[in-house]
Amino acid sequence: MGVRPRVLVVDDEIGVRRALERGLSAEGMEVVTAADGPNALRVALTGAFDVVLLDIMLPGLSGYRVLQRMRAEGVRTPVLMVSAKDGEVDQADGLDLGADGYLVKPFSFVVLVAQVRALLRRNSVDLARRRLKLGELVVDRAMREVSWAGEPVSLSPREYAVLDVLASRAGSVVTKDELLRSVWGDEQAATRNAVEVYVGYLRRKLDAMGAGEVVRTVRGHGYLASTPDLDAALGSAGTRRR
């Protein structure tokens, strides 16, 4: 598991997104945001998050629906529902759909962080979110198996480790140094070129399955695992900067 926990913040108000992004980043978490239901769902289905903070009132698809579809697709990421509603029926609904917690607006940031921490702690116990998905690409962490459109892709341990890191941070650029650190370890036994070589191997194997374009080079910065879908969900909203 990566060092920094990754949190997906879903809210339609940009002010809320900004505030949470700043606050949670200050707590050492990596924050990705989405502004509406369909995009939130697309991003959440990658499985590349440790916690999802989900507002209920959303354009396009309500928080309930997003949660429901996530669970239906087998994504078990802990979800913390956030809402202005405080009716008990709503809470019960959310929890029965598989939510892991409930916050009522206006909430205090301290409580929010405590809840998120509690969910993170619990998740680190049964470790290894099972699956990461990027379009047709599936990384099964339990079986250490990768497949594209159902066809298994045979990877060496190193290749797998590199892809795992990239996929677990889908939609974010990962620098070569970060890859060196998380795949090769802190002692930096290998050079940056090794990373390039392994990304090359990966691409060759993925290309052979028709899965080009999944791992992109961001010249001067590093590598980015994404799909057109994800690009749209994250990029158009203007939530990712830098």
Added chain:
Amino acid sequence: MGVRPRVLVVDDEIGVRRALERGLSAEGMEVVTAADGPNALRVALTGAFDVVLLDIMLPGLSGYRVLQRMRAEGVRTPVLMVSAKDGEVDQADGLDLGADGYLVKPFSFVVLVAQVRALLRRNSVDLARRRLKLGELVVDRAMREVSWAGEPVSLSPREYAVLDVLASRAGSVVTKDELLRSVWGDEQAATRNAVEVYVGYLRRKLDAMGAGEVVRTVRGHGYLASTPDLDAALGSAGTRRR
């Protein structure tokens, strides 16, 4: 959920205990109650519960302390804190101590049940595992006996222990270090090669019964116990078309 979930209800007011006992029983749960801190702790430390409902204001030992001691003793039963306090600091405290949820009195029974259900659902995965099955392979943990297609397979204690761990985590890769830890103990008296040797022994015996392929090597990662059936069941979720 197979068996009836067991819930421990801790509250000093007999009225609350009675009400919860009746209500949760009606929901199909088995309820045990405790009225003060020390007793609650004693009972909870048995680990024989699926959820603990823990009031904070308790005679003898506060709910916080009970929770703290439970976690300190390694009891990981999900705990739902219940309290009249609604100060945010208290919530943060409880969650940081390892609570899994927080309810403020007066709470509605519907919400309570929903929370309990959520915790049960999360935990329900690994219940009722006295007998492990992988296709034709059956591991009877009570008898410490293994059979393939009804035919008994005679294993030495070590061989059995290794297979037990692999089978109990069927569908997930188990590293050699994990096997060393759970079979040989923390002192690591043996080397990794011992694991390889014992997997070798296991395979030889299983192969002789026609049960090859049950224990697979995942190069660079460890060993994986699975069957084509299991692969399909687990894999299909990831392969599902849209």
Added chain:
DNA sequence: GACCGCCCTGAGATCGTGCTGAGAGCTGCC
């Protein structure tokens, strides 16, 4: 257009991982 720096790739020497047979130490049983 010329240069520089970043990135990719093929070749190939080296390294590591995993499997196996042999056998040494131990224990318990006859």
Added chain:
DNA sequence: GGCAGCTCTCAGCACGATCTCAGGGCGGTC
């Protein structure tokens, strides 16, 4: 004591995996 079964180490082998190196392409900048 002698035997049997279990546990575990060791050394050797095969093969795949790893990583460096050198050369070349490509993009950005002046």
